[in-house]
Amino acid sequence: MSQFTTLDKIINQDPVFGQLSFDDHEQVVFCNDKDTGLKAIIGIHNTVLGPALGGTRMWQYDNEWAALNDALRLSRGMTFKSAITGLNLGGGKAVIIGDAKTQKTPEMMRRFGEFVHSLSGKYITAEDVGMKTEDMDTVREVTPYVTGISEDKGGAGNPSPITAYGVFMGMKAAAKYKYGSDVLEDRVVYVEGIGNVGETLVEYLTQEGAQVHIADINQDRLEEVSSKYGAKIYTGGDLHAEKMDIYAPCALGATINDNTIQKLQASIVAGAANNQLADEGKHGMLLQQRGIVYAPDFLINAGGIINVYAELEGYDRTEIMRKTENIYTTTIEILNKAQESGVTTHTAAMQIAQARIDARRQENRG
16 A cells, blocks of 8 residues: 555545534644653643643543544543633643653653643643643743642642542532432442542532442452442443443543443432433433433532632632532533423533523633
């Protein structure tokens, strides 16, 4: 096969603009540095409300197509997350292809920071899966366009605890809507994914007296969290078919899909993972038809961006908590709006977020 034939094949596959997840992104940046091994993709979906803020995820993707799709879906989600939370931010996200445990180095993070800096503030990065606060401190050495840096350096610190608190608020709101009470005592909750956010959510749930079951690919992590909070480790082979009140996906997305949705035994889906619905329209409708309350992920996991936004706006911890607690009220409003309008909860949330973006776009055109 000649070089030109190969090139034609790549073009015919529509590698970026043809992706469903592209959804009118403003900019997609591919970053490569041979010396550090950096291979990254930055997606900037929308900057109507403000600069695109979103975390950087480092993951060993199966292939570059999977990494691109993740960057596009995540950055798009950040647009609506900021809009529905009332923040003057756009949507962006970055992914670094690689194993964070074995391949991440300070040199790689600084080089990534230089790529971020080259965008002149259009994209502001933060912490996500595979990243730590100290990584953001390293990025901060080469660019001011980073949030979530250490508190002793003037930042808001690790956003994970605030993210978990927002999910907890959204979960309680969904329980109030479904059961008439937001008390989670004795409710059976399955938390899938016990990272920093998942662990803190387990802490909140056990403090309230919920019956918490945990699942994760890391057995050592499961045993650590189980020992600390008394949560039960799930050892079965089909978590989604287990009888439960609340399913809380807190790992990667798309766990609500064609394979899981028909056997799901939960009354509520409320978790921290992004893009929980593999197909937003189809699977949102199927959940509704089955009477399962879905708390839109991009709303209830917005605590993290509220936390890092504080660094840009200069508000304190009290205001961070107030804004995060308001996720409860917004979730109730969206669940009620969905019922009144006859649409899915995801659609109701998207409509509110899109309306805010459209209004600002109209103002800007003035």
